[in-house]
Amino acid sequence: MDIRLLIYVLVLLGAGIGIWIVRELLVEQADEHLPDDEKIRRTIWSRTGLKAGEMSRAWQVHSQFLPGSSLRSWYVALWILAVFWMLSGLQLLNRESSPILR
Numbered sequence: 001m002d003i004r005l006l007i008y009v010l011v012l013l014g015a016g017i018g019i020w021i022v023r024e025l026l027v028e029q030a031d032e033h034l035p036d037d038e039k040i041r042r043t044i045w046s047r048t049g050l051k052a053g054e055m056s057r058a059w060q061v062h063s064q065f066l067p068g069s070s071l072r073s074w075y076v077a078l079w080i081l082a083v084f085w086m087l088s089g090l091q092l093l094n095r096e097s098s099p100i101l102r
Helices: 003-032 054-065 071-094
Strands: none
Touching: 003 054, 003 071, 054 071
């Protein structure tokens, strides 16, 4: 396997794992402030592990009870990293003057 492709896949995988970890922390912290009957439900059958609309609810509860937390910023930053890397990572790695591959 080419080293460039390996770097591309590892950075993308790392961003995906980071998104998953930050999302789980965000939901757990939001759940701490909700009563038992209003906890955020998870499911193993959906692609995200959350039912429809639950992430936006977790986001609102988290911002209401933990306004100074940086988890929401990390969540957005990791999504931006993942999308940017997915769209332009190989072009950056394929440059002749790439300092990563010297």
